[in-house]
Amino acid sequence: MVDVDSFVEDARAEISEALGDETAIIALSGGVDSSTAAALAYEAVGDQLVPVYVDTGLMRKGETDEIREVFDYMDSLRVVDASDRFFDELAGVTDPEEKRHAIGEQFIREFETVAEEVDATQLVQGTIYPDRIESEGTIKSHHNVGGLPERVGFEGIVEPMRDLYKDEVREVARHLGLEEIISERMPFPGPGLAVRVIGEVTPEKVAVCREATHIVEDELEAYEPWQAFAAVLGRATGVKGDNRVHGHVVAVRSVESRDGMTARAQELEWETLQRLQSRIAGTIDEVSRVVYDVTHKPPATIEYE
Amino acid sequence: MTHILVVDNHGQFTHLEHRLLRDMDGVTVDLTDNTTPPADIDADGLVLSGGPTMADIGHCREYLTLDVPILGVCLGHQLIADELGGRIEAGDYGGYADVTVSISDADDPLVGSLAPDTRVWASHADEVVAVPDGFTITAESDICGVEAMGDTDRDLYGVQWHPEVAHTEEGEAVFENFVAICE
The missing domain is CATH 3.40.50.620 (HUPs)
Structure with a gap:
């Protein structure tokens, strides 16, 4: 050292x-x-x-x-x-x-x-x-x-x-x-939220990603993740109220790591996962679906792009 | 001081091998590109790092005849097998992340101390399916028949997993054992 x-x-x-x-x-x-x-x-x-x-x-x-x-x-x-x-x-x-x-x-x-x-x-x-x-x-x-x-x-x-x-x-x-x-800052990629938005990067998708990431960081603080964030993957069908929506799919990622070179997807409680989906889908209008990424690194990377 | 040279085959974890050895007592370490001419290699031991492709291993094959202890990691392990008459193939089941490895030779100077089994982090599509003459299979897993091999006469060793990454449980021990072989 x-x-x-x-x-x-x-x-x-x-x-x-x-x-x-x-x-x-x-x-x-x-x-x-x-x-x-x-x-x-x-x-x-x-x-x-x-x-x-x-x-x-x-x-x-x-x-x-x-x-x-x-x-x-x-x-x-x-x-x-x-x-x-x-x-x-x-x-x-x-x-x-x-x-x-x-x-x-x-x-x-x-x-x-x-x-x-x-x-x-x-x-x-x-x-x-x-x-x-x-x-x-x-x-x-x-x-x-x-x-x-x-x-x-x-x-x-x-x-x-x-x-x-x-x-x-x-x-x-x-x-x-x-x-x-x-x-003690959580690592954040140079290209910022752009690598957490699959496909074209628009101000609207970045806003969804920003708000969802804020919720993830807030909800998962107790798990002391090395890195935790949300990514906007694409669109899928949902139903909000009595209206069919074609909203964003938001992936939640939370990993433990020493140096980012290898990473383990964190084991989160069901209640935590449910609170995450409820807050993300419930408070961000354009989101219809929330998924949790269980893949380690390798074979996945920590960031999406 | 034992001087170890880490040969970079352009793997993403190469610098972690350097780090681990740098922080070890009684060891000096340098990192060198695999294009270094064999005549310029001066060390008590070599670590051949992992990397993306067998097409980019520089002079690694020639280093095997330098009569110096060698530890091959991942691609480095595979290239030892390939060069000395073993065989490598694409595995049926890619080895990624968490793998439990059983040590099959508890007397092996490199991995014997990890017996009976150890949890490692791996990242490979190809694998060694036949070891060269003079080599013994020293570790195996459910997804890969040759997780580690060694030839104690020539002091050539290979591990398919990555002992240098944080998620491998007893990775440091592998490097300590290798340094002991080099002393």
Whole structure:
């Protein structure tokens, strides 16, 4: 395990030296990796670092406000509302890899804009050790800003956590005093709720997914899942009141895991499952059916796309 | 210090093999691509990782003649069988997630300490159906006849499951046993 004290000291020195008096940006997603990298770099160089948070419109309920609050102490923080632009790019796109690509491209455009505005010549990234190995694999292209360095042509890239594993990053986050909502944050994919909506991503389906995910996180808190969420799979017939509806099918997923590499579907009580379906189908008009995903990883992945 | 090299066959769990060994006392570990020339391999033991395809195993077949203890994991296990005269085939029943493995050779230095059985996490479509000459089947399960094999003369070993993942119950013991073989 990493020695946190000496790691933080070394990382700060490395960042200060690499940046000199130049301006750097970091893509802040609110996840533990980028948040910790941002906090480390901000401690090292203050407002020379411009953390950029892009609200894609694909975030969880209340997430953007939460980020704004947690990182309020960074005067240089930029919050970009780009939801219309992301939904425009996603219109008509149904293939999972194409979706990720469209989102990645738009992310790059958003950061490019800010980088030019603030004249950033350096990029700080929260890359961790498994990212460096996994990016060679073929499971999923999961790096939002993977193509950013090539496009913007930064003079330098600083990756202070390149040798750390996720649990070590969490230790560093705790050491830096990042609030629990960050240091213990449930993993959330870069492309956001888009990978939890099968088929075309529309504001309407994302709204269903967001509300249902909120219910799942709330109801399953006691089970301490590693990750728990809802996905919108497609449509099926239902009957609400005396009306036939062709509503969304919402899948509930709740898994326990150490590192996300393997996962076990959690064993939930029947009463819990019933409360979930009742709240999801009962309070979200467009939902006619709720299913629970019992598949482990492998053969399934944790996320749907 | 015992120096172990993890050879990356581009499996999604390769970095977990590196992690497990890195955190072990008395062990130094490096991760290397499977295209590393055999002449440049300098280690007390090799771990051949899993991976998506036999078409992308680089120089792994040549590493088997380096006279150094080897642990093959998943695809790494299958490639040992394939190269040395065993046989691999597509399994009838893909091995995914939870599998209970019975240890058939309690004296085996790699998996014997897990006897009589152990719960593992697996992820494979293909499997070894015949082990090469000199090898013994050391573990089996309901869905796969060769869950582990070993040749104690040449110190070549293979496991079909993934000892490096968190959901495998006694995965660390497999690596500890392998390190003991390498010392």
